[in-house]
Amino acid sequence: MDGFKNLLAGYRRFRDSEWRTQRERWAELREGQSPQVMVIACSDSRVDPAQIFDTSPGEIFVVRNVANLVPPFEEGGGRHGVSSALEFAVTQLEVKHIVVMGHGSCGGVHASLTNAFADAAPGEGGFIAHWVDMLDEARAKVIAEHGTGPEATRALELETVRVSLNNLRSFPFVNERLEAGKLLLHGSYFAIRDGVLHVMGDDGEFAPAWH
Structure with a gap:
């Protein structure tokens, strides 16, 4: 093939x-283009936001990366792919909504939970390790509560959404629009196994979208 x-x-x-x-x-x-929604999703080939949300061309502005993560706001350092896309969506396109979509069977979450690439060199997993270390704090909490089995995997997959939403609020231009009521943040999670989309409520918990 x-x-x-x-x-x-x-x-x-x-x-x-x-x-x-x-x-x-x-x-x-x-x-x-004038999309109303930005979606931050995983690069996983099974979770295309345009397909899952059944959108038309030009309807959503999408950023995809390992484990649908948003880094915290920082100046300087290396190149900022997610941050620049976020800045463009919020300040130039003036999107009204940002959706972070996690998913089941996430390889980035597995890498974090198992610490599979600890001390690896670039090209051997080092870039992955340095990216998913954004989940270290959440990982420690999840392991303390659930161990390292399937329940922990699901819990950390959900935590990727919460971590990204919290990091979004660290960007001044995002927070300014949130406080002005010009922007809304949403969390979601797509379960590959059964095709159910779960949406995060105000309490931080997830429930199937049809509820």
Whole structure:
């Protein structure tokens, strides 16, 4: 199976179907974008936000990375991929909502929980280890409460959402808009096993979206 050839075949199907049926929409998007929602999701190939939320082109502004993590606000240091996308979405596109979507069977969470890449060099897991160390505090709490089994995995997958939401609030331009009522933050979790989306309530707990 040739992965790139499959992508090209998919493009041809897209060109012959969706692109043709939504020509007016694509013509509008040629002039610019104005999504109302930013989604921060995992890079995992099984959890495409556009598919899960059944969105149209131009409807959501998406950032994906290992374990759907948002780093805390900081100046200086290295390059800030998530931070720059967040800044663009909030200050330039003026999105009204930011959704952090965690998911089941997350490889980044597994790496954090098992400490699989501790002391690894870049190219051998070192970049992964340094990224998921944002979960160290949450990991310690989860292990203290649940050990390291399946219950702990699910708990830490949910914690990725809470950690990212807390870190979002550390960005001055995000917090300013939250306080002004111009921006809302949402947490969600997609369970791959049964296809159920869970939404985080004001109490920090998750419940199926149809409740």
